[in-house]
Amino acid sequence: xxxxxxxxxxxxxxxxxxxxxxxxxxxxxxxxxxxxxxxxxxxxxxxxxxxxxxxxxxxxxxxxxxxxxxxxxxxxxxxxxxxxxxxxxxxxxxxxxxxxxxxxxxxxxxxxxxxxxxxxxxxxxxxxxxxxxxxxxxxxxxxxxxxxxxxxxxxxxxxxxxxxxxxxxxxxxxxxxxxxxxxxxxxxxxxxxxxxxxxxxxxxxxxxxxxxxxxxxxxxxxxxxxxxxxxxxxxxxxxxxxxxxxxxxxxxxxxxxxxxxxxxxxxxxxxxxxxxxxxxxxxx
Amino acid sequence: xxxxxxxxxxxxxxxxxxxxxxxxxxxxxxxxxxxxxxxxxxxxxxxxxxxxxxxxxxxxxxxxxxxxxxxxxxxxxxxxxxxxxxxxxxxxxxxxxxxxxxxxxxxxxxxxxxxxxxxxxxxxxxxxxxxxxxxxxxxxxxxxxxxxxxxxxxxxxxxxxxxxxxxxxxxxxxxxxxxxxxxxxxxxxxxxxxxxxxxxxxxxxxxxxxxxxxxxxxxxxxxxxxxxxxxxxxxxxxxxxxxxxxxxxxxxxxxxxxxxxxxxxxxxxxxxxxxxxxxxxxxxxxxxxxxxxxxxxxxxxxxxxxxxxxxxxxxxxxxxxxxxxxxxxxxxxxxxxxxxxxxxxxxxxxxxxxxxxxxxxxxx
Amino acid sequence: xxxxxxxxxxxxxxxxxxxxxxxxxxxxxxxxxxxxxxxxxxxxxxxxxxxxxxxxxxxxxxxxxxxxxxxxxxxxxxxxxxxxxxxxxxxxxxxxxxxxxxxxxxxxxxxxxxxxxxxxxxxxxxxxxxxxxxxxxxxxxxxxxxxxxxxxxxxxxxxxxxxxxxxxxxxxxxxxxxxxxxxxxxxxxxxxxxxxxxxxxxxxxxxxxxxxxxxxxxxxxxxxxxxxxxxxxxxxxxxxxxxxxxxxxxxxxxxxxxxxxxxxxxxxxxxxxxxxxxxxxxxxxxxxxxxxxxxxx
Numbered sequence: 001x002x003x004x005x006x007x008x009x010x011x012x013x014x015x016x017x018x019x020x021x022x023x024x025x026x027x028x029x030x031x032x033x034x035x036x037x038x039x040x041x042x043x044x045x046x047x048x049x050x051x052x053x054x055x056x057x058x059x060x061x062x063x064x065x066x067x068x069x070x071x072x073x074x075x076x077x078x079x080x081x082x083x084x085x086x087x088x089x090x091x092x093x094x095x096x097x098x099x100x101x102x103x104x105x106x107x108x109x110x111x112x113x114x115x116x117x118x119x120x121x122x123x124x125x126x127x128x129x130x131x132x133x134x135x136x137x138x139x140x141x142x143x144x145x146x147x148x149x150x151x152x153x154x155x156x157x158x159x160x161x162x163x164x165x166x167x168x169x170x171x172x173x174x175x176x177x178x179x180x181x182x183x184x185x186x187x188x189x190x191x192x193x194x195x196x197x198x199x200x201x202x203x204x205x206x207x208x209x210x211x212x213x214x215x216x217x218x219x220x221x222x223x224x225x226x227x228x229x230x231x232x233x234x235x236x237x238x239x240x241x242x243x244x245x246x247x248x249x250x251x252x253x254x255x256x257x258x259x260x261x262x263x264x265x266x267x268x269x270x271x272x273x274x275x276x277x278x279x280x281x282x283x284x
Numbered sequence: 285x286x287x288x289x290x291x292x293x294x295x296x297x298x299x300x301x302x303x304x305x306x307x308x309x310x311x312x313x314x315x316x317x318x319x320x321x322x323x324x325x326x327x328x329x330x331x332x333x334x335x336x337x338x339x340x341x342x343x344x345x346x347x348x349x350x351x352x353x354x355x356x357x358x359x360x361x362x363x364x365x366x367x368x369x370x371x372x373x374x375x376x377x378x379x380x381x382x383x384x385x386x387x388x389x390x391x392x393x394x395x396x397x398x399x400x401x402x403x404x405x406x407x408x409x410x411x412x413x414x415x416x417x418x419x420x421x422x423x424x425x426x427x428x429x430x431x432x433x434x435x436x437x438x439x440x441x442x443x444x445x446x447x448x449x450x451x452x453x454x455x456x457x458x459x460x461x462x463x464x465x466x467x468x469x470x471x472x473x474x475x476x477x478x479x480x481x482x483x484x485x486x487x488x489x490x491x492x493x494x495x496x497x498x499x500x501x502x503x504x505x506x507x508x509x510x511x512x513x514x515x516x517x518x519x520x521x522x523x524x525x526x527x528x529x530x531x532x533x534x535x536x537x538x539x540x541x542x543x544x545x546x547x548x549x550x551x552x553x554x555x556x557x558x559x560x561x562x563x564x565x566x567x568x569x570x571x572x573x574x575x576x577x578x579x580x581x582x583x584x585x586x587x588x589x590x591x592x593x594x595x596x597x598x599x600x601x602x603x604x605x606x607x608x609x610x611x612x613x614x615x616x617x618x619x620x621x622x623x624x625x626x627x628x629x630x631x632x633x634x635x636x637x638x639x640x641x642x643x644x645x646x647x648x
Numbered sequence: 649x650x651x652x653x654x655x656x657x658x659x660x661x662x663x664x665x666x667x668x669x670x671x672x673x674x675x676x677x678x679x680x681x682x683x684x685x686x687x688x689x690x691x692x693x694x695x696x697x698x699x700x701x702x703x704x705x706x707x708x709x710x711x712x713x714x715x716x717x718x719x720x721x722x723x724x725x726x727x728x729x730x731x732x733x734x735x736x737x738x739x740x741x742x743x744x745x746x747x748x749x750x751x752x753x754x755x756x757x758x759x760x761x762x763x764x765x766x767x768x769x770x771x772x773x774x775x776x777x778x779x780x781x782x783x784x785x786x787x788x789x790x791x792x793x794x795x796x797x798x799x800x801x802x803x804x805x806x807x808x809x810x811x812x813x814x815x816x817x818x819x820x821x822x823x824x825x826x827x828x829x830x831x832x833x834x835x836x837x838x839x840x841x842x843x844x845x846x847x848x849x850x851x852x853x854x855x856x857x858x859x860x861x862x863x864x865x866x867x868x869x870x871x872x873x874x875x876x877x878x879x880x881x882x883x884x885x886x887x888x889x890x891x892x893x894x895x896x897x898x899x900x901x902x903x904x905x906x907x908x909x910x911x912x913x914x915x916x917x918x919x920x921x922x923x924x925x926x927x928x929x930x931x932x933x934x935x936x937x938x939x940x941x942x943x944x945x
Contacts, residue, residue, distance in 0.1 A: 048466060095840055117843065192536050195546075217537060217540055245540065245541060254467060263539060266470065270474065
């Protein structure tokens with residue numbers, strides 16, 4: 001059994017404001033997640049803004065240092081006391097996909113340069129092999145090299161840029177791709193192209209995903225496991241279909257009841273006299 | 285009845301002029317909640333601005349007009365020409381971001397007394413305000429606070445309070461809950477529904493979230509590339525859409541408990557600078573024919589009370605049925621090398637630019 | 649490799665143009681600004697080739713001659729031909745301005761970029777350095793220094809002093825630009841693509857500050873010429889060397905207006921104003937051009 005992802009006791013605090021009226025925000029509160037599997041899996045981390053899900057992604061990506069705790073991926077201990085993985089080895093284990101496809105690429109660089117760069121520097125390929133790897137990765141996401149050669153980001157739509165991001169992340173064959181709200185800035189009718197792509201990649205390239213989102217419906221569609229977070233704490237974790245259809249924790253229930261879904265109407269709820277579930281947390 | 289008579293709204297930019305709203309002809313019955321849905325670049329925010337009367341360079345109402353169905357104090361009918369005078373009194377606006385609408389260095393109560401229509405007696409007005417905000421679930425002291433002292437949800441309730449305080453007949457809300465958490469969003473939306481029931485006004489609500497429309501609205505207008513694609517009761521829009529774009533919009537997103545495979549809609553809306561001939565959706569439409577590519581369909585009443593701008597509106601239900609029979613996702617995953625089933629056959633995509641559509645996408 | 653993904657043909661976009669590859673279309677301001685500046689540069693470099701006489705040598709001609717074919721602007725009270733003196737002055741001022749600007753731009757860009765991006769104790773030290781130099785008021789210091797050396801300084805020293813006191817402000821601005829740029833997502837993207845710190849500074853961040861640097865360069869030329877002129881007018885630069893400032897110094901000293909030698913005082917003023925106008929238009933023209941490219945204008 002491979003360790004897809006294992007976090008132990010992750011804590012992260014931020015100080016806001018200045019002395020003496022500073023306040024401590026606990027962005028991550030003792031986050032323990034363990035996912036082991038022989039097959040690649042898709043793990044969703046769902047929560048509202050401020051729940052800590054983005055901080056979790058940043059910690060795993062080593063963009064932010066936690067106050068304590070450690071992270072292990074595929075046997076490599078990448079975060080924690082004394083964990084100092086070789087940069088290239090790390091980049092071959094974990095790769096990110098960011099939320100804003102328009103910000104993911106510099107306005108002044110052509111898209112293909114990023115792809116070639118990751119092939120030569122991270123995957124360590126020679127010039128010719130790099131081009132082949134780039135072509136292969138682009139083909140997987142439904143693009144061709146000629147579509148990106150010499151083209152700047154402003155010539156593409158959000159969905160296309162996001163696909164290019166995915167291709168870039170695939171080239172070093174990481175075990176885990178961290179996707180932080182990858183479709184929230186894409187038009188609703190086109191989101192499924194990227195979502196279905198993740199599912200296909202899980203099978204084709206055997207890549208696992210950590211899918212961070214506030215959208216429970218796509219999380220349901222795509223994930224094997226799901227972690228529900230609020231205020232830095234993981235309140236529920238388990239098989240996606242289970243958690244989302246039979247939530248155990250109050251917060252999970254609250255979250256599920258609040259989504260504007262298409263299967264029941266709130267007006268019926270109100271008519272039936274049901275009060276809104278514990279609103280104190282959400283207090284205004 | 286609010287009448288939109290061939291409304292054309294134009295932006296004047298360095299590059300030239302572009303019609304962000306290109307001919308909308310509608311009658312909106314009063315006393316209900318109308319939702320305007322569509323994706324980036326469709327023109328829904330511009331339409332809201334036009335309806336609100338907030339047109340100023342570079343945006344202009346280059347053709348058509350809006351008739352609001354009521355008269356002003358001088359017994360004249362209110363149209364796009366004189367709607368500005370009725371701001372806050374007969375028509376109001378709830379913006380997306382409360383933080384950029386509330387003056388951060390001023391206590392909230394001062395902004396309530398800023399309205400031109402408010403009576404001279406400030407103290408009296410403030411008392412009424414304090415009572416009013418409690419109805420919206422806010423403590424009366426909240427208006428004495430500075431905006432940053434309140435949470436996002438509370439601020440948005442303040443915006444709703446300001447918009448409804450003088451009980452206007454028309455309330456426009458442009459994505460008022462997009463920046464809020466799901467739980468808070470539900471509260472604000474239910475609040476709006478209850479206020480509407482009580483005050484019997486008309487709410488026009490813009491959102492890109494179809495789920496919100498389903499919960500909140502009575503009637504819906506679906507916009508695509510500056511034109512109206514479909515206009516019908518919300519129930520009909522979701523149950524049996526009569527426009528392929530609506531079908532793709534409502535049918536592409538997953539719901540919890542539903543294990544069927546879903547498809548996204550490839551391609552993107554046409555750039556408003558380079559519009560295709562004929563139907564603007566034809567390049568991406570699974571039902572498109574030569575007719576669609578040459579003749580632009582008009583918004584026609586294909587079924588009573590249901591308008592669609594599509595030559596093949598009657599074929600859409602069949603398309604919907606075939607999509608309903610899509611295989612379960614788990615079955616699809618087993619056949620890895622095969623393509624996931626498309627609701628449409630090979631889609632032909634035309635050339636499309638970026639500019640206007642992209643900019644709005646970025647702005648969003 | 650077959651793909652399981654529903655995807656169409658990638659839509660081609662002929663309408664949007666790439667950001668950098670084609671030659672910039674100059675706008676009105678740039679045309680006028682660059683024309684003026686080029687005129688000055690060419691004039692001051694080429695014309696002296698035609699003069700056999702050292703324009704700074706005093707007593708070469710009869711004093712206070714009026715405008716004529718031989719002396720286009722007449723001669724001054726020191727027996728110098730005003731026109732040729734002016735040409736030499738423009739050249740020296742420009743040389744000083746450009747030289748100082750190159751020095752200032754190089755230092756401020758290097759320090760600003762590195763401090764902003766690298767951070768840590770390196771940044772703290774550089775920032776202390778920058779803030780100290782910013783708070784030192786340039787002109788009073790120069791006046792004091794000038795008073796101490798009383799014209800016994802070389803022209804080059806004046807330039808060096810200008811560089812020393814002029815680099816700090818731009819460095820600070822560049823540093824703040826970098827601070828915000830380094831949080832942007834494409835920087836992370838580059839990191840995860842294996843880019844080194846130098847790569848990121850040069851390829852990701854630099855293009856975004858490039859516009860500011862170009863405009864800053866031109867403005868610094870203005871600053872340098874201006875400050876030197878201010879010093880010269882009060883007599884604290886090496887006034888034997890022809891510069892725009894020193895002409896005015898001599899003209900004021902010899903009461904050019906009183907003795908009717910209008911050209912002596914008017915010509916340098918007109919030249920200075922025109923040069924500044926040209927530089928200003930070029931600077932704002934570039935600003936507009938860059939804004940247009942970004943799609944903001």
